[in-house]
Amino acid sequence: MLLFTEYVIRGLFLGAMYGLLALPMSLAFVTVGTIDFAVGAYALLAAAIGATVGGTLGALLGLAGALVASLVMAAVFVLLKRAGHHDTIMIALSSFGLAVAIGSIVLASWGSTAFVRQGLDAVWTVAGIRINPQGPINLAVGLALLAGLTALLFGTGLGRMLRASAVNAQGAELAGIPVVAVQALIFAAGGLLGGIAGLLILYSSGLDFTAGLSLTLSGFAASIVFGVSNPARGFLGGLAIGVAEALSAGYGSGAMTALIPQFVVLLTLGLGMLGAGRYTGYRP
Amino acid sequence: MTSNQTTSVTRRLAICACLGLTLAWPSFAQVAPLKIGALLSMSGPAAVFGIPERDAITVALEDLNSQGGVNGRPVQVIFYDDRTDAAEAGRGVNQLVSRDQVVAIIGAGTGGNVLAAGPIAMRLKVPLLAPVGTIAATDKKNAFLPWVFRVAPSDAVNIRTILTDAAKDGNKRIGVFYQEDAYGKTGVDVAEQLAQSLGIQVVGSAPAPYTATDLTAQAIKLREANAQAIFMQVSVASLGAGFVKAARQVGLNVPIYGSSGLAQKSFVDGVGAGAEGLRVLSIGNLVYDPSPGEKKLSDLLRAAGKVPQGWGELVGTNGLVAAIAAAKSIKGEITGQSMRDAMENLCGLEAYARGKGCWTKDDHDGWREDALVFTEIANGRLRTRK
Amino acid sequence: MKQLRNHANSAAALLIAVLFALLLRDPVWIDVAVVIGIQALIALSVGLSFGQAGLLSLAQAPFAAIGAYATGIISVHYGGSPLAGLAGAIMLPALLGYLLARLVIRLEPLAVALATLSLAAIVEVVIRSWDSVTGGYVGLSGISPLAWAASPREYFWLVLLVIVIVIALYENLLASRFGRALNTLRHDRARAMADGVPVVAVSSAAFGLSAAFAGVAGWLYAHYVSYVGPGDLGTHLSISVVLMAVIGGASYVLGPVVGAIVLGVLMRMLPAQELQGLFYGGTLILILLVARDGLLGIAEPWFARALRAIVPQPARVAPEDERRT
Structure with a gap:
């Protein structure tokens, strides 16, 4: 039982990372109705800069780098809107283009070496389980950001404007909301959130230039699995996937280890926790 | 634009791109250089090793050419990025042989890519110097085994x-x-x-x-x-x-x-x-405790502004040194076939890395424990x- | 949309194919063209599932992988003929695609995309773990070449032929009742249901068929490269083919093929190695910015005008007919 608990706790720490990556995804979906596939690349860029410079300054510069990258995405978004794109899949695909470009810039500027930095060395022992503080820190940061986002989205006027823009862009425009500008802001916020995730990964396990796409896909899965309608579900999705992965890594063997989390995702989707009520065809 | 024009334009551009990748060679006027291909994973996940391999081959080539190349004939290395992709590796062999006319290829970048490139190398009669450890690369049941020579310990x-x-x-x-x-x-x-x-x-x-x-x-x-x-x-x-x-x-x-x-x-x-x-x-221990040969390679890399990373540089240069050694041992015309035959008789080969390479007809795993x-x-x- | 969507597609494809077949002589470009052709087939499968049925799939490359492995296994382990392999390469992906679609078609589009991504991961795990059959991580090498298309040039003709056949099938499908149902469905599910379209069955069938297209591409891949490994037809390619379809114009029959050619040639011409991704990503964004309905979307008005200039204008048709096509 203790062992099981230990796996669950490890899974939660792991899942916090996915949840963190899911936050910008859910945010973009709730407010813009699209997915920013460059989130993993923002994380990579922040980690690369953070690893090179180091310390608090490195973290700040890393965040700045991620922010700049996401501003590029925001600009692309505005240009796409100006060009008359209403199909949100185009925005998602161009964010993929940006992700590829960032990955390439990282490879060219830093080479193929891994980015890893020493986190905290201490080990806490809680009820026989040895825990490095980095795990709880990641979880706490994730929860704090989630709380902040939820408050922003559902408790403030800006949040209402954001949600209105997603639900009915035309209506929001008529109501005097500068929809495109507000939505562009969301991409910038995604850059900051992605950057924070990247820095935490840098101090937890490290990553290399190939990580961008897989981080994006992890965040994507987390944000969708319980439904993409709000960031809390995204974060929860991340935790659930993390726990499923840790348990299957612990108890599964060989191929099972990799298969179980995928079946969990399919099963969750198949069970329709998303609400099959959207059967009549909600198209973003 | 008709498709004919498209083809010729793209072809010209592609040739320009290739020339850009080719290492221009300063001296040795008049003698046509001996061309060797380097089919490495310079992007994609295996770029971790492919880029150090490329960097090391680049600096080592300069060094080996300054020592006279192949009996006075300069060596030119033409790089091709297999993007850590099997189909691209096959295509790389095709292009390096049919367009650039190389007589040997260092590569491909990963074990899987060697398996994909092997049959094409065999068809085009050019040996592959595989900088990979993957056991299956020199499996006896591969029909193309005679054309694959491993330059790293398996x-x-x-x-x-x-x-x-x-x-x-x-x-x-x-x-x-x-x-x-x-x-x-x-x-x-x-x-x-x-x-x-x-x-x-x-x-x-x-x-x-x-x-x-x-x-x-x-x-x-x-x-x-x-x-x-x-x-x-x-x-x-x-x-x-x-x-x-x-x-x-x-x-x-x-x-x-x-x-x-x-x-x-x-x-x-x-x-x-x-x-x-x-x-x-x-x-080897290129980065921290190099042998004399490794030290030399490490100095060359640093002089070129590169930071030595580890074993990628060593196995990459093993390939280059082996190719040049094979070419030196050939009396007549240097072709893919004669390169292959020469490689099967190479033994006691010393490159920058530790260990001595040795291939025989029955054993294409060149480097062993001593590496x-x-x-x-x-x-x-x-x-x-x- | 009409001009490029009628039966002109397969004719145009045939014409272009013949031109290519006659004009392309350089062995390296023939090799490039074969791989682009195979990717174009997978992109066509995206055109059907995404462009027509509105289902974004990130499992098209794994479907091709299943096709490649099906024929590879038959060829390597049983010494079977490539035609037996072709049957497997069509049926297995079709069945799997159909079943997956039945399971998830009711979900919202992003959830469908995630389900396909999970399926892709499962396929990859099975491929790399089933050592005795798939060759595990090492992959299958020594897949027999096609006796009747042995040289790269003949293989190129074969790929062109398959593409033209698939386009003709695709076009006929769209002109059928099934195709019209699919089209209604994409624009308005509620309307389709009200019209009595069996939504789940139609969408699933389209998805299964699209998986079969990808399977054929995998078959071509396996017999061309002679090797297939677990990483070869993976998520990266799945995303690339979606991009190809969108860039060319996913709702046009020929759009995915155009996209595949443009991106494929672009990849060849961009400087390779570290910075390639930068150019690739940048070009991608540029094309998306400029061409909102894909490149064929840009070409269409121009094309229509040219056509009007050559062909005498037919009598004005009734609006109902216009809506139907």
Whole structure:
């Protein structure tokens, strides 16, 4: 039982990372109705800069780098809107283009070496389980950001404007909301959130230039699995996937280890926790 | 624009691109250079090794040409990026041979890519100098085996060397941590095959994908299996470093052996202070404790503004040196066929790396145990174990 | 949309194919063209599932992988003929695609995309773990070449032929009742249901068929490269083919083929190695900015005008007919 608990706790720490990556995804979906596939690349860029410079300054510069990258995405978004794109899949695909470009810039500027930095060395022992503080820190940061986002989205006027823009862009425009500008802001916020995730990964396990796409896909899965309608579900999705992965890594063997989390995702989707009520065809 | 025009325009542009990649060669006027291809993974996941390989081949080529190339004839290396993609590797062989007319190819970048490039190399009659450890690359059942020459110690040799060492220290119960790819899986498979003859037992194995962000679950699993020592068959530095940290965190305090894939600067930097005494098998020790030949290569790299990374540089230059040695031994015309034949008679070959390469008709695994050194992590460096 | 969507597609494809076949002589470009052709087939499968049925799939490359492995296994382990392999390469992906679609078709589009991504991961795990059959991580090498298309040039003709056949099938499908149902469905599910379209069955069948297209591409891949490994037809390619379809114009029959050619040639011409991704990503964004309905979307008005200039204008047709096509 203790062992099981230990796996669950490890899974939660792991899942916090996915949840963190899911936050910008859910945010973009709730407010813009699209997915920013460059989130993993923002994380990579922040980690690369953070690893090179180091310390608090490195973290700040890393965040700045991620922010700049996401501003590029925001600009692309505005240009796409100006060009008359209403199909949100185009925005998602161009964010993929940006992700590829960032990955390439990282490879060219830093080479193929891994980015890893020493986190905290201490080990806490809680009820026989040895825990490095980095795990709880990641979880706490994730929860704090989630709380902040939820408050922003559902408790403030800006949040209402954001949600209105997603639900009915035309209506929001008529109501005097500068929809495109507000939505562009969301991409910038995604850059900051992605950057924070990247820095935490840098101090937890490290990553290399190939990580961008897989981080994006992890965040994507987390944000969708319980439904993409709000960031809390995204974060929860991340935790659930993390726990499923840790348990299957612990108890599964060989191929099972990799298969179980995928079946969990399919099963969750198949069970329709998303609400099959959207059967009549909600198209973003 | 008709498709005819499109074709000729694109062809011209492609040729320009190739010329851009080709290393211009200053002196040796008049003599047509001997062309060798380098089909490496310079983008995609295997770029971790492909880029150091390219850098090292570039600086070594300059060095070898200044020593007279092939009996006074300069050598030119034409690079082709296989993008860590099998179809692209096949296409690379095609282009290097039919357009650039190379007589030998260093590559492909990964074991899978060698398997894809092999049949085409055989058809076009050009030998591949494979800088990979993948056992299947020189499997006897490959029809194209006569055309593939390994320039790195094979994974089987690496794994046996590590486990023999672990067993010698009395570690009977071995846990294996491996990455989810051909390299990693080979680690478990070979360990299980060798277990009986070495008197060890594989008590548990834990895989992880390249980009895992938390490896504590894997470490707990091996801890619960009561392993006396851990063998990591990993070549992704962040994955190896992540596992070592996770092991320390969950209280898995047993000796850890790293496979030669981890003998990279970024792994050593990544594991930090908590890894004193961790043993890593290494192909040479380019970065921290170079042999005279390695020192020379390392100096060349630094002079060119590159930071030596590890074994990629060594196996890459093994390929270049072997190709030049084969060409030197040919009396008549140098063709793919004559290069291949010459390679089967190369022995006692000394490159920048340690060990002597030797191929025979029946054995295309050129480098063996003498190319390997055992190292230990000490003060953030890989110290060669005496 | 009409001009490029009527039966002119397969004729145009045939014409272009013949031109290519006659004009392309350089061995390296023939090799490039074969691989682009194979990717174009997978992109066509995206055109059907995404462009027509509105289902974004990130599992098209794994479907091709299943096709490649099916024929590879038959060829390597049983010495079977490539035609037996072709049957497997069509049926296995079709069945799997159909079943997956039945399971998830009711979900919202992003959830469908995630389900396909999970399926892709499962396929990859099965491929790399089933050592005795798929060759595990090492892959299958020594897949027999096609005796009747042995040289790269003949193989190129074969690929062109297959593409033209698939386009003709695709076009006929769209002109059928099934195709019209699919089209209604994409624009308005509620309307389709009200019209009595069996939504789940139609969408699933389209998805299964699209998986079969990808399977054929995998078959071509396996017999061309002679090797297939677990990483070869993976998520990266799945995303690339979606990009190809969108860039060319996913709702046009020929759009995915155009996209595949443009991106494929672009990849060849961009400087390779580290910075390639930068150019690739940048070009991608540029094309998306400029061509909102894909490149064929740009070409269409121009094309229509040219056509009007050559062909005498037919009598004005009733608006109902216009809506139907």
